[in-house]
Amino acid sequence: MKIRHLIAFALLAALPAYAQTHTAALAWTAPTTNTDGSAITGTITYNVYQATQTGTTAPTLAKVQSGITGTTLTITAGLTPGTTQCFAVTAVVNAQESAQSAQSCAAIPFSTPNSPSQITIVIH
Numbered sequence: 001m002k003i004r005h006l007i008a009f010a011l012l013a014a015l016p017a018y019a020q021t022h023t024a025a026l027a028w029t030a031p032t033t034n035t036d037g038s039a040i041t042g043t044i045t046y047n048v049y050q051a052t053q054t055g056t057t058a059p060t061l062a063k064v065q066s067g068i069t070g071t072t073l074t075i076t077a078g079l080t081p082g083t084t085q086c087f088a089v090t091a092v093v094n095a096q097e098s099a100q101s102a103q104s105c106a107a108i109p110f111s112t113p114n115s116p117s118q119i120t121i122v123i124h
Helices: 002-014
Strands: 024-027 044-053 062-068 072-075 084-093 104-107
Touching: 024 084, 044 072, 062 072
Parallel strands: none
Antiparallel strands: 024 072, 044 062, 044 084, 084 104
């Protein structure tokens, strides 16, 4: 009986810790005109909004990044496996923020780890 407990303990102790990490690469097209049709003059920055979707209702998004100067962003936080994350982007010119873009949502997958290898069992 003691040997079985020791073997089980040795197997559990030998399994590697496994953390699931994901990234979301966002990209968007910069606007070239204002809502009145005039050309944008000034520097454009962007704000990114994110929320977890539950059910079929579009979630209310919260600002997670601001002052972005390019048209791409990699998100690494808040991407819990098994959830659906939604994002939207706004443009900011001369302290005026546009309406949010249409939401884009993606399911964050569960990753399956590879099988453990090189398990060592010591029986005393």
